[in-house]
């Protein structure tokens with residue numbers, strides 16, 4: 217197994233710094249609003265700790281992920297050796313893929329005997345990476361360990377792994393092979409890791425669960441140090457039985473802090489904790505696509521290509537290429553990522569039917585500039601999502617992906633949500649003329665020819681967005697914190713907080729002299745928007761939050777609660793300093809407070825420092 221060399225880690229940190237610089241050049245301020253510096257330092261622990269190291273919506277650390285939009289999920293493990301089917305001793309046949317051991321009640325010794333014959337000799341990392349590239353997938357997430365506990369790398373923590381318990385060549389390491397191939401192809405590599413473990417005897421018993429956690433942490437360190445993944449995709453976080461899954465929000469907070477001490481540049485999904493808005497860097501809707509951007513967190517929709525994650529030889533219910541392309545366009549237009557799955561067979565080969573669809577998807581994305589609507593593009597609030605497709609934005613261009621082309625003479629109507637101008641329009645991949653006419657609450661686009669394909673036709677609209685006030689030079693809000701929940705007496709600490717992006721979790725607090733429970737903070741100052749638009753203010757809070765703008769209470773969530781979002785629509789004036797006051801109290805347990813905003817012209821982000829003025 218390769219050791220995680222200093223060059224690799226330095227390269228990783230360099231990537232984060234370059235990303236930060238890129239973010240600065242593209243105007244993506246970092247959460248602290250500060251100038252790009254070294255990779256965010258992972259928080260220590262205890263009172264005074266804020267575990268939030270940056271704003272995932274704008275940070276250099278997540279920049280590659282937000283640009284990539286499209287990834288390949290790979291479910292591959294000991295279950296693949298059964299190819300989705302198990303014949304019980306009584307002759308009955310039970311079918312499942314990666315859950316086959318549990319759903320077919322395969323005795324552990326039988327499952328172990330089957331695993332001992334697992335020999336994915338045909339696994340070809342270059343071919344896998346080539347397929348991802350041909351599909352237009354820019355990152356890969358492969359199962360390193362699924363619920364059955366079987367590790368797909370030569371872990372030293374047990375012998376239940378591909379090196380020690382299979383018929384596979386003991387000199388090979390498929391994760392290392394995949395890492396080399398992905399690096400050579402410029403594709404980021406992440407690992408799926410299941411917290412829930414059906415095989416480890418220490419998982420089920422509360423008395424021995426700490427021993428399991430110790431092995432889990434050691435395995436994750438092996439993965440981070442040995443393979444330098446860009447991302448960890450946790451799973452198996454939910455409350456379950458057989459074995460009972462006791463994973464708690466506190467476990468998740470501890471694991472996330474540990475991982476960011478190992479590698480501050482790592483991206484982690486929300487299933488590191490309990491799949492909440494405060495866990496990890498992004499949400500993970502599964503087999504579904506949210507209808508709009510998710511409040512308070514980035515998101516990635518993961519889906520199967522057929523009906524199974526792991527290989528199932530009988531499952532030929534493949535999604536059409538058109539469905540895949542349309543899903544990707546919809547995901548990009550709503551500001552998310554799309555992680556589409558393949559399940560290699562017991563030999564390690566991706567099914568040809570998957571390869572064919574992925575190649576066709578890549579061809580369709582490359583054709584007629586459809587990829588412009590996806591890569592580096594994101595949600596826009598400038599127009600409402602139309603019934604005939606989706607719209608994404610990249611700089612001063614909107615990409616209208618039309619999935620229901622109008623009959624001749626009928627226009628495509630776009631409802632505007634801000635005073636914008638469309639200065640030109642072009643049907644990508646076609647010479648046809650398309651006219652744009654102001655109409656009612658927006659614009660009518662009138663094509664003059666046929667669509668460019670069955671899946672979608674992309675129309676590029678050059679827009680002049682609403683006028684923006686110059687970027688602000690704020691330094692943050694005045695923060696007064698108390699070591700009590702009722703703001704009683706003089707504040708214990710008064711500072712300037714550059715942003716309101718606080719993940720105190722269980723052990724942190726606003727200052728070392730303020731305990732982790734029973735504290736309060738009041739921020740005061742002014743909010744200076746760049747656009748005269750209706751902004752959506754979003755808070756992520758635990759336990760309570762109240763927000764006033766220009767003296768009006770706009771968010772009032774004063775009852776102690778677990779981590780959740782609240783939103784308020786507030787009309788703001790470009791360049792004007794709107795008085796703002798935010799109050800947060802923490803009773804016991806977790807503590808979080810984030811203030812984000814979005815508007816038709818502004819993508820969702822932590823309100824940046826430049827827009828906040830102390831008073």
Ligand code: FHN
Pocket residue numbers: 314315451452502518525
């Ligand atoms: O139980 C797993 C399942 O096998 C698969 O890995 C999916 C993929 O996200 N996650 C869990 C179900 O939510």
